[in-house]
Amino acid sequence: QFRISNEIKKCVQFKKADLLRDPYPVNYHLIVCRNVMIYFTEEAKDDIYNKFFKSLAPEGFLFIGSTEQIINYKDIGFQRANSFYYEKPKS
Known part of the structure; x- marks a missing residue:
């Protein structure tokens, strides 16, 4: 069994957002967006x-x-x- 350390938990942010309209912050190491994109058009997904x-x-x-x-x-x-x-490559 695995557990996430409290140190890592302190770094995690859960956010509710309008993916089409809200601004996107930068320099995230991880974005988890599961089972959401099926509700968008192909253009919106892009x-x-x-x-x-x-x-x-x-x-x-x-x-x-x-x-x-x-x-x-x-x-x-x-x-x-x-x-x-997916990974964003090193610049």
Whole structure:
């Protein structure tokens, strides 16, 4: 069994946001957006994924739902690390 240390928990922020309208902070090491993108059009998904990419720090990760995938991840700039997570390469 694994547990997340209190030190790491202090660094975690949970946020409710309008993914289409709200500004995106920068330099995140990890963004988890699971089972949300199925509700958006392809155009909106592209916009959101681009915003996620810009929000991540170099070598940051984006986790999405296991049934979701970013078809054009290379065009955005991501490297595919696994079937449901992507990495922003080092600059």
